[in-house]
Amino acid sequence: MFQGIVRGLRPSLFTAALLLAAPGLASAQDKGGDVPVLGANKAAAGPNWLSTCQGPGRAAELECQMEQRAVISGSGQLIGSITIRVPSQTRKPVLMIRGPLGLSLAGGVTIDVDDASPLALPLQTCDAGGCYAGAPVSDELLAAMFKGQKLNVTFQNLNKEAIKLPMSLAGFSATYGKIK
Numbered sequence: 001m002f003q004g005i006v007r008g009l010r011p012s013l014f015t016a017a018l019l020l021a022a023p024g025l026a027s028a029q030d031k032g033g034d035v036p037v038l039g040a041n042k043a044a045a046g047p048n049w050l051s052t053c054q055g056p057g058r059a060a061e062l063e064c065q066m067e068q069r070a071v072i073s074g075s076g077q078l079i080g081s082i083t084i085r086v087p088s089q090t091r092k093p094v095l096m097i098r099g100p101l102g103l104s105l106a107g108g109v110t111i112d113v114d115d116a117s118p119l120a121l122p123l124q125t126c127d128a129g130g131c132y133a134g135a136p137v138s139d140e141l142l143a144a145m146f147k148g149q150k151l152n153v154t155f156q157n158l159n160k161e162a163i164k165l166p167m168s169l170a171g172f173s174a175t176y177g178k179i180k
Contacts, residue, residue, distance in 0.1 A: 048168045049175035061088035064179035070153075070165045080130070080153060080165050084137060086179050093137040093180070097121070098130045099155045099165075107156030109133045113141070113148035113169070131155075146173050 053064040065085035071078055083096045097109055105123050112118040119141065121133040145151060153165040 049171050051175050051178045053179065055088075063088055066175045066179050068167050070167060078130075080155075082151065082153065082167055084176070084179075091180070093142060093176075094134065095137050095141075096132060096134040097153055098132055099123075099153070099163075100130055101126060101128075102158060103131050103163075104156040104158055104160055105131070107160065110152075110154045112152050112154075113144040114150055115152065117144070142176075145169055146176075148172075 049066045049068050051064065051066040053062040055062045063085065065083055067081055067083045069078055069081040079100050081098045083098075084093050085096070086093050095111075097111070099109060103123065103126075105126075108120055108122045110118045110120050117140075119135075121135050123131050123133050125132050148169045151167045151169055153167060155163045155165075157163055
């Protein structure tokens with residue numbers, strides 16, 4: 001039912017519908033399911049994690065990062081993303097999560113690997129591209145991501161209902177090996 005409603009909306013209205021459509025989201029979450037209209041990189045074929053490296057010049061150290069995006073199946077509209085970058089100064093990984101606009105700021109964001117040991121992060125800022133949370137990646141979280149199957153990113157809409165974005169960890173280890 002919810003997917004049929006979403007297909008009829010213009011992409012610019014989807015985020016508002018996603019965040020306000022309590023019955024469809026609540027029933028998926030109450031049953032421990034994922035939001036049915038979302039997918040990680042389903043709009044494009046290829047690996048779940050994409051890596052890039054860049055620098056200010058040929059002699060400078062490279063800044064590398066890896067990213068996975070959650071998009072609406074069919075339209076490809078971005079709903080959220082996870083970026084892990086390794087700054088050249090510290091060589092310690094840093095996590096940045098982007099979620100949609102219209103979130104409960106007080107609810108923050110929660111991440112977990114395979115539904116274990118949730119980590120709560122505050123939302124730090126929002127702009128036209130979405131709302132953001134970030135933190136250094138602990139050795140424990142990194143080890144769990146190497147072994148895990150799924151990274152769950154959970155936000156709350158304005159009605160305080162959970163929006164869960166499941167992100168695949170397939171290919172995580174190989175891609176992280178390229179950027180560290």
